[in-house]
Amino acid sequence: MEFLLDTIHLADIERYTKCLPIAGVTSNPTIVKKEGKIDFFPHMRKIRQLIGPKATLHVQVVGQTPVAMLADAHAILKNIDESVYIKVPTTELGLQVIKQLKAEGHHVTATAIYTKFQGYLAIAAGADYIAPYYSRMENMNLDAATAVAEFAKLIQQNNANTKILAASFHNVGQVNTAFENGAQAATMGVDIIQAALQMPAIDQAVKAFTSDWKNIYGPQQTIHDL
Numbered sequence: 001m002e003f004l005l006d007t008i009h010l011a012d013i014e015r016y017t018k019c020l021p022i023a024g025v026t027s028n029p030t031i032v033k034k035e036g037k038i039d040f041f042p043h044m045r046k047i048r049q050l051i052g053p054k055a056t057l058h059v060q061v062v063g064q065t066p067v068a069m070l071a072d073a074h075a076i077l078k079n080i081d082e083s084v085y086i087k088v089p090t091t092e093l094g095l096q097v098i099k100q101l102k103a104e105g106h107h108v109t110a111t112a113i114y115t116k117f118q119g120y121l122a123i124a125a126g127a128d129y130i131a132p133y134y135s136r137m138e139n140m141n142l143d144a145a146t147a148v149a150e151f152a153k154l155i156q157q158n159n160a161n162t163k164i165l166a167a168s169f170h171n172v173g174q175v176n177t178a179f180e181n182g183a184q185a186a187t188m189g190v191d192i193i194q195a196a197l198q199m200p201a202i203d204q205a206v207k208a209f210t211s212d213w214k215n216i217y218g219p220q221q222t223i224h225d226l
């Protein structure tokens with residue numbers, strides 16, 4: 001089970017890699033836009049430093065043609081590092097790029113997946129990860145949970161190495177359901193993590209433990225003072 005951060009905000013990446021088992025970081029041009037006009041490659045290299053060499057870093061191409069997308073991919077690999085997962089939209093032109101990048105031996109994440117058929121094509125093209133847009137699918141009355149379950153089934157049936165990296169989450173329940181239906185990975189904004197961990201009930205439970213301890217041993221004495 002892989003938890004990834006769908007942000008390039010350095011302070012958030014630093015904060016959450018310290019406390020959570022973060023398996024990687026994903027980005028796309030919309031996520032980059034939230035940071036303003038950053039110095040792109042140095043910023044991405046800083047993310048690599050923060051997450052370490054074992055975590056996966058997913059960076060999206062922006063070219064409009066296969067030639068331009070491949071040039072983007074090669075620039076990303078050269079200026080960040082060779083182990084970056086190149087995110088490519090799962091379109092007719094994008095699938096051509098996915099095939100080429102896999103033939104060159106690079107890591108690929110097929111993104112912008114709304115339909116089962118797009119996912120099946122990306123699996124067959126050898127993508128390392130496929131990124132179904134969970135919330136956007138649900139907003140369009142597409143059954144994201146079933147699509148994820150079908151992807152998992154087809155990956156197993158075909159002995160494919162592809163992993164499902166579910167994305168576009170707007171609530172914690174969607175993340176749970178994606179994992180429960182067979183997604184190996186999920187990428188989420190920090191808003192999801194905060195919503196999951198900053199529940200009043202959790203805080204109240206922890207406060208009650210502290211208060212009970214202090215009632216027994218006094219306000220100053222902790223376990224390590226005993």
Ligand SMILES: O=C(CO)COP(=O)(O)O
Nearest residue numbers: 006028135136167168169
């Ligand atoms: O960024 C996305 C997937 O990584 C899409 O998410 P949104 O649907 O929140 O825009």
